[in-house]
Amino acid sequence: MSQNFSLFTRMNKDLPLSILHELTYEIQVSEVMSPQISTLPSTISMRDVKNVMRSQRISGIPIVSAEQQKLLGLVSVEDLIRALEQNKLDAAVTEFMATNLITALDEEPVVEALKRLERTGFGRLVVVDKKGNLAGILTKGDIMAGLLRALEKTYHRVEQLQQDEQSHHFFAALNSDETSLTLRYRVRAGDFIKGGQASSNIKKALQHIGATPQLARRVAIATYEIEINLIIHTDDGGYIVAEVRPAQIKVVAHDDGPGIADVSLARQPGYSTASSKAREMGFGAGMGLVNAERCADELHVWSALTVGTRVEMIFNVAVP
Amino acid sequence: MKANEIAAVIDGEVLVSPAVDVEVEYAFAADLMSDILAFARPQILMLTGLINPQTIRTAEMSDIPLILFVRGKRPPKLLLNMAQAAGIGVLLSAHSMYETSGLLYQAGLSGIGKLSVVQQR
Ligand SMILES: Nc1ncnc2c1ncn2[C@@H]1O[C@H](COP(=O)(O)OP(=O)(O)O)[C@@H](O)[C@H]1O
Ligand SMILES: [Mg+2]
Numbered sequence: 022m023s024q025n026f027s028l029f030t031r032m033n034k035d036l037p038l039s040i041l042h043e044l045t046y047e048i049q050v051s052e053v054m055s056p057q058i059s060t061l062p063s064t065i066s067m068r069d070v071k072n073v074m075r076s077q078r079i080s081g082i083p084i085v086s087a088e089q090q091k092l093l094g095l096v097s098v099e100d101l102i103r104a105l106e107q108n109k110l111d112a113a114v115t116e117f118m119a120t121n122l123i124t125a126l127d128e129e130p131v132v133e134a135l136k137r138l139e140r141t142g143f144g145r146l147v148v149v150d151k152k153g154n155l156a157g158i159l160t161k162g163d164i165m166a167g168l169l170r171a172l173e174k175t176y177h178r179v180e181q182l183q184q185d186e187q188s189h190h191f192f193a194a195l196n197s198d199e200t201s202l203t204l205r206y207r208v209r210a211g212d213f214i215k216g217g218q219a220s221s222n223i224k225k226a227l228q229h230i231g232a233t234p235q236l237a238r239r240v241a242i243a244t245y246e247i248e249i250n251l252i253i254h255t256d257d258g259g260y261i262v263a264e265v266r267p268a269q270i271k272v273v274a275h276d277d278g279p280g281i282a283d284v285s286l287a288r289q290p291g292y293s294t295a296s297s298k299a300r301e302m303g304f305g306a307g308m309g310l311v312n313a314e315r316c317a318d319e320l321h322v323w324s325a326l327t328v329g330t331r332v333e334m335i336f337n338v339a340v341p
Numbered sequence: 342m343k344a345n346e347i348a349a350v351i352d353g354e355v356l357v358s359p360a361v362d363v364e365v366e367y368a369f370a371a372d373l374m375s376d377i378l379a380f381a382r383p384q385i386l387m388l389t390g391l392i393n394p395q396t397i398r399t400a401e402m403s404d405i406p407l408i409l410f411v412r413g414k415r416p417p418k419l420l421l422n423m424a425q426a427a428g429i430g431v432l433l434s435a436h437s438m439y440e441t442s443g444l445l446y447q448a449g450l451s452g453i454g455k456l457s458v459v460q461q462r
Contacts, residue, residue, distance in 0.1 A: 217398035224402065234383070234404065241402040242378050249374075249395075291461025303374035303391045303399070307462060312379045 044171050045132035045164075050125050053167025054148045054157035055079075061096075062087040066111050067104040070096050081145045081158050084118050092155055094118035095147055124149050127156045131164055202230070202265040208251040208274075210258040213302055219261045220245035223272070227265070232338070240270055240336050243316035246309040247274040247332050253299035255279070255330075270336040281324035288314070288322065342366075342450050344407060344430045347386065350448045351434045351441050353409070357421050359430030363406045368450050370411075370442050374399045381405060382453060386445075390438055392416050397423045406430060411438045 060083045061073060073082060080098040085091060096118040104110055104117050125134040125146040134146055138161060148157040204226060206219035224241035232240075244261065251259040251274055259276025281287045288310045295305025310332075314320040319335040343364055348355045369381045370388035374395055377387060383404035389396055390411050397420055400408050406429060410416055413435040424431045434441040446452070 214394050217395060217402070221398065221401060238383060238402070238404050245398065245402045246375070246378060286462075289462050290459050302393055302395055303372060303389075304395070306373045306375045308373075308375040308379055312375060315379070 041168060041172065044168055044175075045135060046130050048131045048167060048171055049127065050129055050131055050134050050148055050159060051127040051156065052171075053131060053163050054125075054127070054159040055163055056157040060085045060092075060155065061114065063093050063113070063115050065114050067096075067101060067114055067117055068110040070114055071101055071105075071110065074098065074101065079158075080160070083147055083155055083158070084114055085155075092122070092147070092149075092153075094120040095122055095145070097144060099144065119143075122147055125159055126151070131167070134159055135161075135164060200267060202226075204263040204265070206261045208248055208258045208261055210252060210255050211298075212252055212258070216252045217245055217248060220248050223261075223263045226263075227270070230265070236270075236336065236338060239316040240272065243313040243320075243334055243336075244272050244274075246313045247272070247334070249304050250274070250309055250332075251276055253295055253302075253304055259329075266338075268338050270338065272334045272336070273331065275329065275331040277329040278327055280326040280328050280330055281322070282326055284322050284324050287324075342386075342445075342448070344432060347407070347409065347445065347450075348432055351409075351432075351436060351444050353432055353434040353436075353441075355430065356416070356433055357424045357429070357431040359406050360428030361406065363430075365407055366451065367453050368409075368442070368445055369453055370438055372438075377405075378403060380453065380456060385453070386450065388438060388441060388445075390414060392420065394420060394423060396420070397427060397429060400424075400429050401427045407432065409434055409441065411436065411441045 059077065061070065063084050064087050070082065074080065082096050083092055084094045084096055086093055094115070096114050100117040100119065104112060123137055123141050123143050123146050125137065125148050127148050127150050137146060145158055145160045147155065148159050150156045204223055206222065208219055220241050223244055224237050227237040227240060244263070248261055255276040256278050257276070259274060262273045264271045286292055290311045291307040293305045293307035299305040310322070313334060317334040318337045321333045322330065324330040343362055344355050344359055363384065365384060365386045367382060368386040368388060369377065371377050372389055372391045374391070377399050381387060381403050384406060386407045386409060387400055387405045388409045388411055392410060392414050396408065408424065408429060409432040411434045413433070415433055416431065421431060436444065
C-alpha cells in the first residue's frame, strides 16, 4: 500500500518510462509469473515433451524425479528444437533439458528476475517459494504483460485521484456574484449524547468542499466550544449557523437566555459558572471562549441578561 | 508508536483499531476536554480517564487518531461505535493515568513540551 502510494506521489513528475522501471521494483514475481505447475517426470521422451507443449501451449516444463518429485531441470521449446534438428525425438528428456537451473524467488521484485534473465540469456526462470517448492514459470513475456496490467491499474487510480481532486473545487465551479453555503443546526440544552453533532457535521462539510485540515480543525474546535456552551449554559439550547463563503467562514451561535451579565469577565481564562454536571463531562474549565477566540480570526459576543447570547466567529480562508 | 505497540507497552488492550494505523509521536493526558481542545496537537495520542460521548467528539474535532482510556475504565459499546464511525482508535489501560503516562514516556513517547503560564480567574 505505502509502496504504491510512493509511486503515485512521483507519478505526476516522472516520465512513463521511469514508472515502468519503478513498477519492476514494486511488483513481485508471483504477481506476474504463470502459476503453471504442471511438471513431467524425468522418464519421458522429447516426443512426449513436444506433445505436452503443443496441447498445453506452454514453452517450458519443469522436469522432476519420478519418485520424489524433486526438481531436476527445465525443458524448453529451444531444447525441443535442438532435439528435432538432431532427429532425436525419442531421446530421454534428461539429455536435452537444462540442469543448471536459474530460479527466481516468488517474493522477490520483478527487477531481480529481469536482471537474471538478461545476464544468463535464458528465456525463462523457474519460480520457487522460500521452501524451494516449485511455484511457477516466469518469461520475459509474463513480465511485460504483468507490467502492462499494473500500469493500466495505476492510470485508473490516477484518473480516480484527479476526479476526486476536481470535486474538491466545487466552490470554484459555482459561478455567481456571491456564493455561500448555509448550514443550520438546532442544539438542545443538556444533550450530552448528541452534543457536538453540529460541529462534527460542519467539519465534515468543510472537508468535503476542500478546506485544508488546519482550517477544518480550527473551525471545528471553536464551533464545538460554542456548541457545548449552548448545551451547558442555556435554558433551552439554541442554534448554530455556519455561513461558508470561498474567502470566509462565519459561525454564529444564538440562544434565548439566560444571557451573560459581564461579557468581558466571561471571556477571561478560567472564569466559569458551569454546573457540576458540566464539569463531570469535562467542561467548565472556563477556557471555552478563550479557545474559540484563539482558533477564530475574530470572535464577537453580544449578550443581555434574560434576552440571550449571540456569539459570532469569523474564519478567513487563507489563499494558497 | 502505533496502537499495538502502545498496548504492549502498557500491557493494555486495543478496543477499536484506528481507521489508519497511524504512528503517533506525542501524547497528551487530560480529563478536561477544553484542555485537550486548547493544547493537544493534531495526530497525537490522547490519554483520559473521562468516559462520555464528548470524549470521542473532542478527539474528532482535534484530529486526534488515538484515545487511551486509563484506570481500567472500559467504555460502553456506544462510545466504541462512535469512535469506530469517526475512524478513531481506542485503547484501554488498567494502570492509573500517572503510571500509564510514565510507562509510555519511558518507552520514548514524548509530551508536547512546556506550555505558557496563563493567570486564571
Ligand atoms: N450561551 C451562553 N449563555 C449564557 N452564558 C454563557 C454562554 N456562553 C458562555 N457563557 C458564560 O461564559 C462563561 C465562560 O464560558 P467558557 O469560556 O466557554 O467557559 P466554560 O464553558 O468552561 O464555563 C460560562 O461559564 C458562562 O457563565
Ligand atoms: Mg464553555
